[in-house]
Amino acid sequence: MACRASDAAQKLLNVVLKTLDDDKAEDIVSIDLSNKSPMADFMVVASGRSNRHVSAIAEHLTEELSEEPSTAETVKHVLEHNQSSDTFPISLRDMASNKDIQSLRESQVIVWDEDGVRVHESSPSPSPEAVVIRIHKSYAHPGGVYHYRIEYQGKSVVYATDTEGYVGMDRKLIHFSRNADVLIHDAQYSDDHYYGALAGFPSTQGYGHSTATMAGQVAASAETGQLILFHHDPSYMDDWVTAQESAAQHVFPDSYAAYEGLTIGLSKPTDETENRERGSASKVSREREVKYVTHG
Secondary structure, three states, rough: OOOOOOOOHHHHHHHHHHHHOOOOOOEEEEEEOOOOOOOOEEEEEEEEEOOOHHHHHHHHHHHEEEEOOOHHHHHHHHHHOOOOOOOOOOOOOOOOOOOOOOOOOOEEEEEEEEOOEEEEEEOOOOOOOOEEEEEEEEOOOOOOOOEEEEEEEEEEEEEEOOOOOOOOHHHHHHHHOOOOEEEEEEEEOOOHOOOOOOOOOOOOOOOOOEHHHHHHHHHHHHHOOEEEEEOOOOOOOHHHHHHHHHHHHOOOOEEEEEOOOOOOEEEEOHHHHHHOOOOOOEEOOOOOOOOOOOOO
C-alpha cells in the first residue's frame, strides 16, 4: 500500500524549496521517500556556486526552518517514523503510556506536580514537590538536539545525548549542567576512534557524538556530582566500554559507564550542608550482573 507524505512534511518541503529558489541554489532535486524510508518523507539535494554561497544557503535554511512552527502533528509523525518496525522494536502506538505530544521551545519549562504536567513559557515558581524539566537546545549534532535538566527536591540530573565536544568544550552545556548531581553524557567513541587513529574505523569528527574524555571534561568543568557515560558504540565489546570508563576517570574520577539495569540513588538532602556535598549523597550500584553489550 502506498504511503502519502503528511501535510506537515509537504509544508516543510515547500519552505525548503522556496528558500533554495530565493537564494539561487543550483541543481535542486526533491526526492519523495514517503513510500521508501521510515525516517523521512523527502530528501532535497542542491548545490551552490561556491563554499560561501552554500554556507549562506544553509544559514538561511536554518533560520527559515527554526521560524516554521512545529505542531503536535509534526512531532507525532516524526516519532511514528522513528519507531517504525524497520528501526525500533516497539511502535509508538504500542507504548503503554498516556501520551501528551507537544512541540517545545528552549525557553519553555515543564512542570509536573499534583495538578498534572504543564508547560510554562518562562521560569516558574513551582511547589517543593514539583518535578521541573528545563531544556537546552544544542547544535552539536546534525539537525540539533535537546538536552534536559530534571530537578526534584533539591536534586538534579542532566541528560545530554547526541552531543559532540567543541574545541575548548561546550560552554553552554557546562553552564546548563552546573552543579548537577548526575550528568548523563554521550560517550560513543574512544579518542583514537574519534580522531581516526583506530585501525579499521573511520574518523567520526562531525558525527555529533563525544568521546569519554570530552564527557569527563564537561563534568569536571560543570562540577557535577557524578558522570554516567552512555550511548556506547554498538561495535564496542565490553572491555572497550570499560576502557572508556577508565579514560573518563582520568579526567573526572566519579565517572561510570552505564549498563542495562544500572540504578543511581539520589538521597533527599536533610540540610543545606548536605546539599552542597555533591558526591556524598549519590551512589552508583557497582553490581554488574548485566553486561554492557550482548554479543551472540
